[in-house]
Amino acid sequence: METRISRDLFERALEVIPGGVNSPVRAFRAVGMTPPFIKRAKGACVYDVDGNKYIDYICSWGPMILGHAREEIIEEITIAAQEGTSFGAPTEREVVLAEMICEAVPSVEKVRMVSSGTEAVMSAIRLARGFTGRDKILKFEGCYHGHSDGLLVKAGSGALTFGEPDSSGVPKDYAKNTLTATYNKIDQVEGIFKACGEEIAAVIIEPVVGNMGVVPPQEGFLKGLRELTAQYGALLIFDEVITGFRLGYSGAQGYFNITPDLSVFGKIIGGGMPVGAYGGSKRIMDLISPVGPVYQAGTLSGNPVAMAAGIATLRVLKNNPKIYDSLNAKAKQLENAFIEAAGEYDIPLVVNCVGSLLNPFFTNKKVVDFESASSSDAVVFNQYFKYMLEDGIYLAPSRYEAMFVSEAHSEEDIGETIKAIKSNLKRIKAKMKGS
Numbered sequence: 001m002e003t004r005i006s007r008d009l010f011e012r013a014l015e016v017i018p019g020g021v022n023s024p025v026r027a028f029r030a031v032g033m034t035p036p037f038i039k040r041a042k043g044a045c046v047y048d049v050d051g052n053k054y055i056d057y058i059c060s061w062g063p064m065i066l067g068h069a070r071e072e073i074i075e076e077i078t079i080a081a082q083e084g085t086s087f088g089a090p091t092e093r094e095v096v097l098a099e100m101i102c103e104a105v106p107s108v109e110k111v112r113m114v115s116s117g118t119e120a121v122m123s124a125i126r127l128a129r130g131f132t133g134r135d136k137i138l139k140f141e142g143c144y145h146g147h148s149d150g151l152l153v154k155a156g157s158g159a160l161t162f163g164e165p166d167s168s169g170v171p172k173d174y175a176k177n178t179l180t181a182t183y184n185k186i187d188q189v190e191g192i193f194k195a196c197g198e199e200i201a202a203v204i205i206e207p208v209v210g211n212m213g214v215v216p217p218q219e220g221f222l223k224g225l226r227e228l229t230a231q232y233g234a235l236l237i238f239d240e241v242i243t244g245f246r247l248g249y250s251g252a253q254g255y256f257n258i259t260p261d262l263s264v265f266g267k268i269i270g271g272g273m274p275v276g277a278y279g280g281s282k283r284i285m286d287l288i289s290p291v292g293p294v295y296q297a298g299t300l301s302g303n304p305v306a307m308a309a310g311i312a313t314l315r316v317l318k319n320n321p322k323i324y325d326s327l328n329a330k331a332k333q334l335e336n337a338f339i340e341a342a343g344e345y346d347i348p349l350v351v352n353c354v355g356s357l358l359n360p361f362f363t364n365k366k367v368v369d370f371e372s373a374s375s376s377d378a379v380v381f382n383q384y385f386k387y388m389l390e391d392g393i394y395l396a397p398s399r400y401e402a403m404f405v406s407e408a409h410s411e412e413d414i415g416e417t418i419k420a421i422k423s424n425l426k427r428i429k430a431k432m433k434g435s
């Protein structure tokens with residue numbers, strides 16, 4: 001596979017950008033490779049600067065649920081851009097997208113737009129502290145909620161990939177307000193609440209984790225969190241940056257029928273443009289400036305071009321609810337291919353699949369939390385990753401991420417992917433035998 005132009009670009013990038021990338025996981029360090037530089041994308045495929053074509057399961061880490069460069073979305077972005085790219089003033093498009101989110105997610109009566117998931121989570125946490133007057137928050141090991149200081153404690157995603165569960169630069173004094181528990185262990189959470197429940201402002205959780213690989217909540221776990229937070233007067237925050245509008249038009253809270261106090265969104269609601277949002281009841285949200293005392297602001301919050309992309313994306317999802325059935329069926333086909341191939345070649349492998357999110361773990365343990373997720377074999381994963389990339393399948397360069405299926409993945413794309421899964425698990429088995 002020709003990679004010269006990417007390699008040259010990466011050399012240049014390393015001179016002027018830390019690690020040559022604007023987000024760590026893109027550097028392909030975990031898999032020990034030089035990342036392909038992407039030139040363009042269309043539908044389910046991305047094309048790198050050396051002319052290589054890949055079937056894309058990163059989908060920009062989730063936003064491209066309808067595939068890349070979808071006509072309706074590009075059209076709306078173009079119209080908006082021609083009217084001006086930013087005013088720093090209220091616009092109709094912000095109202096339209098806010099109304100769509102409030103209509104889609106019953107627990108959200110008001111929503112504030114920001115420019116990233118990190119910003120949305122950071123603001124939701126501040127709001128929870130302002131609303132309750134308490135300082136502590138509880139998160140779960142392996143969950144990633146963006147890179148705001150208080151949440152880079154036993155974080156998932158890139159922080160795990162680099163084995164930096166706690167980032168340097170976060171004052172110890174600050175991190176002490178962040179408690180952590182094990183995902184799916186409701187008894188641990190109960191113990192923490194018994195010990196200091198009156199000090200806890202909020203529990204924040206990925207209702208389905210996408211940042212230690214894909215890990216679903218076990219029966220009763222989310223319900224238990226809902227009951228405990230209500231009992232102790234803490235807020236329950238669903239970080240739906242990945243699951244929002246992915247697991248269904250009402251996200252994970254609709255999928256599991258659990259009502260959080262605050263919800264955080266990102267990715268899909270921006271249709272590939274920089275958008276984050278947090279929302280909840282009027283009672284809580286009206287504490288946000290300029291109405292209430294909790295300050296939060298942003299120059300490009302509600303940017304009209306970004307709103308146009310989000311509106312166009314949600315409009316397609318709202319008007320074609322069958323898209324979710326089709327997304328989930330494609331993910332199921334991939335899940336079955338992993339299971340069949342692992343059985344045929346006797347490779348320790350489990351797959352977690354929820355809706356159109358899935359991830360293979362090279363382990364024979366059931367993956368229910370960070371400890372079991374980290375039991376997956378990184379060396380085997382890296383081999384699998386490399387073989388799949390050679391076969392034109394573009395996966396997240398880390399075992400702690402998710403595969404994202406899009407509406408644009410055709411039956412042919414899925415078939416090609418299944419073929420690559422089977423042939424490459426066979427290659428891995430041969431390599432295991434050889435070693």
Ligand code: KE4
Pocket residue numbers: 023024025026061116117118119121144145146147157158206210211239240241242266267276401
């Ligand atoms: P952003 O600030 O990257 O928009 O969102 C942070 C965030 C918050 N919550 C969840 C559940 C998330 O998954 C994320 C970001 N996801 C990562 C991928 N696992 C983004 C990719 C990256 O960091 O480059």
